[in-house]
Amino acid sequence: MHIIGIDIGATNTRFVLLKDLVVLRSRKISTPKTxxxxxxxxxxxxxxxxxxPGLSKxxxxxxxxxxxxxxxxxxxxxxxxxxxxxxxxxxEIIEKDLNIKTKIENDANCFILAEARTGVGKGAExxxxxxxxxxxxxxxxxxxxxxxxxxxxxxEIGHMTIKFDGLKCSCGSIGCFEEYASQKYxxxxxxxSAQELNKxxxxxxxxxxxxxxxxGRNLGIGLANIINILDPEVIVIGGGISGANKxxxxxxxxxxxxxxLSPISKKNVKIKITxxxxxxxxxxxxxxxxxxxxSSCF
Amino acid sequence: MHIIGIDIGATNTRFVLLKDLVVLRSRKISTPKTxxxxxxxxxxxxxxxxxxPGLSKxxxxxxxxxxxxxxxxxxxxxxxxxxxxxxxxxxEIIEKDLNIKTKIENDANCFILAEARTGVGKGAExxxxxxxxxxxxxxxxxxxxxxxxxxxxxxEIGHMTIKFDGLKCSCGSIGCFEEYASQKYxxxxxxxSAQELNKxxxxxxxxxxxxxxxxGRNLGIGLANIINILDPEVIVIGGGISGANKxxxxxxxxxxxxxxLSPISKKNVKIKITxxxxxxxxxxxxxxxxxxxxSSCF
Numbered sequence: 001m002h003i004i005g006i007d008i009g010a011t012n013t014r015f016v017l018l019k020d021l022v023v024l025r026s027r028k029i030s031t032p033k034t035x036x037x038x039x040x041x042x043x044x045x046x047x048x049x050x051x052x053p054g055l056s057k058x059x060x061x062x063x064x065x066x067x068x069x070x071x072x073x074x075x076x077x078x079x080x081x082x083x084x085x086x087x088x089x090x091x092e093i094i095e096k097d098l099n100i101k102t103k104i105e106n107d108a109n110c111f112i113l114a115e116a117r118t119g120v121g122k123g124a125e126x127x128x129x130x131x132x133x134x135x136x137x138x139x140x141x142x143x144x145x146x147x148x149x150x151x152x153x154x155x156e157i158g159h160m161t162i163k164f165d166g167l168k169c170s171c172g173s174i175g176c177f178e179e180y181a182s183q184k185y186x187x188x189x190x191x192x193s194a195q196e197l198n199k200x201x202x203x204x205x206x207x208x209x210x211x212x213x214x215x216g217r218n219l220g221i222g223l224a225n226i227i228n229i230l231d232p233e234v235i236v237i238g239g240g241i242s243g244a245n246k247x248x249x250x251x252x253x254x255x256x257x258x259x260x261l262s263p264i265s266k267k268n269v270k271i272k273i274t275x276x277x278x279x280x281x282x283x284x285x286x287x288x289x290x291x292x293x294x295s296s297c298f
Numbered sequence: 299m300h301i302i303g304i305d306i307g308a309t310n311t312r313f314v315l316l317k318d319l320v321v322l323r324s325r326k327i328s329t330p331k332t333x334x335x336x337x338x339x340x341x342x343x344x345x346x347x348x349x350x351p352g353l354s355k356x357x358x359x360x361x362x363x364x365x366x367x368x369x370x371x372x373x374x375x376x377x378x379x380x381x382x383x384x385x386x387x388x389x390e391i392i393e394k395d396l397n398i399k400t401k402i403e404n405d406a407n408c409f410i411l412a413e414a415r416t417g418v419g420k421g422a423e424x425x426x427x428x429x430x431x432x433x434x435x436x437x438x439x440x441x442x443x444x445x446x447x448x449x450x451x452x453x454e455i456g457h458m459t460i461k462f463d464g465l466k467c468s469c470g471s472i473g474c475f476e477e478y479a480s481q482k483y484x485x486x487x488x489x490x491s492a493q494e495l496n497k498x499x500x501x502x503x504x505x506x507x508x509x510x511x512x513x514g515r516n517l518g519i520g521l522a523n524i525i526n527i528l529d530p531e532v533i534v535i536g537g538g539i540s541g542a543n544k545x546x547x548x549x550x551x552x553x554x555x556x557x558x559l560s561p562i563s564k565k566n567v568k569i570k571i572t573x574x575x576x577x578x579x580x581x582x583x584x585x586x587x588x589x590x591x592x593s594s595c596f
Contacts, residue, residue, distance in 0.1 A: 068560035077561055126448045149529020150424045151567070153560035156526040161557060163473075164461050164519045173522075173557045175461075221462045224471075228454040229527060231447020259459060259471045262366035262451035263375060269449070 108137030216248030220255025406435030514546030518553025
């Protein structure tokens with residue numbers, strides 16, 4: 001059974017073609033800005049990646065998209081980091097154009113579904129995933145299922161307030177976690193990208209390493225909130241910035257020890273770094289086709 | 299079947315005697331400070347409230363206590379607002395002294411269990427309860443069951459950071475939600491109690507009403523975080539301070555509209571005020587005896 005998984009991020013869009021849960025082909029492209037361009041680029045790349053075995057043999061297309069979404073999962077609402085997709089009924093458009101069953105889910109939910117079923121969260125009862133990239137995404141898996149919330153938008157942890165009189169967020173709110181623990185923070189603080197800051201830190205640049213420690217402190221504040229509220233067994237850190245974890249996780253862990261109430265939870269919660277190299281979200285999107293049953297395939 | 303429910307708060311302890319889910323007797327006393335005094339007072343009042351039908355006819359004793367607790371629910375860990383109970387194996391002590399099966403649960407979990415099964419949250423799929431009192435307690439019910447978290451301490455929403463460089467909390471952390479939306483905030487801000495501030499507001503005192511608006515803004519910031527993370531169907535506000543809701547809920551709702559990402563969630567989430575007059579926690583504690591099955595009695 002061939003399934004295509006797609007992960008539309010604010011910066012990059014990733015595609016995978018899976019057959020019987022083995023990745024046959026993958027690619028990464030830049031994400032365009034407008035709705036029209038995004039749909040054109042999606043359909044062009046779907047056709048190309050499906051050239052063998054042919055489009056008619058594709059069982060389904062799973063797409064991770066920036067949230068929030070409606071509960072029925074047929075509409076993207078108002079994603080602050082990719083406004084081109086505002087009010088876009090993406091599954092209907094793709095299904096109509098390509099005649100293949102298409103499902104969408106919050107991108108961070110796809111990431112954590114992959115981690116909880118096949119990655120470093122495998123076997124854990126309650127898993128929270130955090131993706132550190134252009135923004136900060138997150139998803140919650142309880143008992144192998146995505147916890148979607150009653151209206152379908154649980155897990156918007158990036159928009160939790162951690163400093164109510166702090167920085168203004170692209171969502172319109174103030175002091176969101178995302179403003180302090182994503183690419184946005186690094187760019188504002190240093191005028192360079194997280195990738196460049198990581199290179200400097202690797203070279204031994206002390207001031208770069210210090211900024212990563214600050215970043216880790218901010219991340220730890222938000223993770224402590226998650227532990228106080230959800231008390232998960234495992235937290236998985238992914239996204240492009242997670243590669244710099246050796247420079248920020250020590251200060252993040254220190255902040256967790258300071259801010260979590262339960263001595264048992266803060267001692268025992270496992271915080272793990274993703275082992276997938278960027279394609280977790282796209283692989284997780286293919287799992288939407290057996291989302292509501294425990295996968296026996298992995 | 300007679301069951302005794304007890305709710306040990308930082309200020310008051312409440313007792314109820316239920317038979318076939320009807321409250322036969324209730325009482326409220328001040329909570330002493332030391333472990334020895336607390337246990338003496340608990341056992342004295344249990345004996346008195348059980349005098350008819352007699353201690354031997356009591357099926358069980360459920361006790362709501364300040365968290366955090368261990369997962370097995372036989373030990374109170376380090377409650378910041380009632381340090382007398384630190385490391386106290388309360389169920390074992392009461393069972394040994396009185397020979398009656400005794401269970402403990404986080405007090406806010408007892409409150410929300412009562413609300414979700416029998417109160418204003420009845421029938422809802424995901425219910426979050428917030429108790430505004432000496433501290434700020436909270437509990438999460440999903441599908442009629444308490445969401446305890448993997449290590450047993452989910453729902454410590456009062457110790458979520460909402461201002462990371464803010465006020466120092468009694469738990470040792472900084473900027474906890476509880477410091478901004480409980481009796482502590484009112485006392486620090488006004489030097490009088492929430493009850494006195496409410497009386498002033500009722501009499502039309504403009505500056506008292508303004509402080510309640512501030513309190514509501516703070517409460518709204520924390521509630522917005524809960525909606526962003528858990529996306530519940532209903533939030534129930536209880537605790538001693540909830541009586542002043544007409545002075546603080548308007549500004550709380552305004553803050554929720556500003557800070558919640560999903561337009562669907564912020565439009566549809568129901569925020570309700572408890573109808574129980576202070577005894578929800580004690581009544582909820584009696585429900586621990588059928589905690590893991592849906593009650594058919596209500």
